[in-house]
Amino acid sequence: MKSTVWRVLEPIPTIYAECWxxxxxxxxxxxxxxxxxxxxKYEERPSPLIIEWENWGGENKVIGDFTWPSGGRFIVKETVFQxxxxxxxxxxxxxxEMIRSSKIKNTDSYQRPPLVELMVDKQIPFLPETTTKVAYRCPTCDRVQRDLIGVELKYERWNKTLEKSVKVHKKRKPGKGLILSKFDIDLEVPFFRVTEFSDAIFCTDSIRILLLSLGLNHLDFLDYGEIKK
Incomplete structure (x- = not known):
């Protein structure tokens, strides 16, 4: 039985506090x-991680178990890390560290709960069977940027007829997306990155099941590929 490669990311839309x-x-x-x-070449991981809270719509004041500041990094409550x-x-x-924002009237979110960055250092290669398309090829240096194709997608788009945003959900196509080797997977490391797509964070079936069983919030999973036996 094949094991799924799950991308771990922020749900869209979200009811929890967001940050920059x-x-x-x-x-x-x-x-x-x-x-x-x-x-x-850039500094790999500036420390401390500095964020500024957003307060879109006046509703997103509750800090989730996971927080997503972009840049391929993520934050968890200290209790979740423990x-x-x-x-x-x-x-x-x-x-x-958190910068106070003039946009947020209620500053309780800056005081509690304690937060830490959860480091994701493990990076593994993908196999040649991985399905990608060339997003850009430089005519000068011939460097290539690739996008994965055939992976699960969830997003919102504006529907002109309905005059509102609608949810779009596309499932992964069989055999498409990231193809990884089981020999590159470390069972003692819950999260990992993949070469050329290092801004994304991934996990295996067993880790997804564990995170769901713990009842952790403000995270979602997309089917991004499979692990070859």
Whole structure:
């Protein structure tokens, strides 16, 4: 039986507080192609992770178990990190700082609960069977940026006829998406990244089942591929 590769991400739409990343990676080696801009080297993970809360619609004031500041990083409540670390024992965390925002009148969300960044350091390669398309090829340096095709998608789009946003859900096509080797999967590491798609965070079937059983909120899962036996 094949095992699924799940992308872990923020639900759309969300009822929980959202934030902006305010600690972008610093440029450490400017060696980019003059045409495409690809090739610069950046600090891998600026620390502390600095965020600013948003308050869209005046409703998103509750901080979820998971928070998604973009940039391929994610934040969890300290209690959630402790719970997961009791299971895996090898997780790493980083500090989180919060900038006060003039947009938020109620500042309770800045005081509690304590938050940490959950580090995702494991990165594995994908197999040649992975289905991708070339999103961009630089005519100068020939560097290529790829998009995965055939993966599960959930998003909202504007329907002109109905004059409102509607939900769109496309299931993964059989045999499409990321194809990974079981020999690259570390069962003691709950989350991992994949080469060329390192802004995304992934997990296996067993980790998805565990996270759901713990009743953790503010996270969703998309079927992004499979693990070859």
């Amino acid at each position: 990343l305010r600690s972008p990676a610093k440029l450490i080696d400017k060696s980019a192609c003059s045409k495409c801009g690809i090739g610069n 719970k997961l670390n009791e299971i895996f024992e090898n997780l790493n965390s980083g500090p989180v």
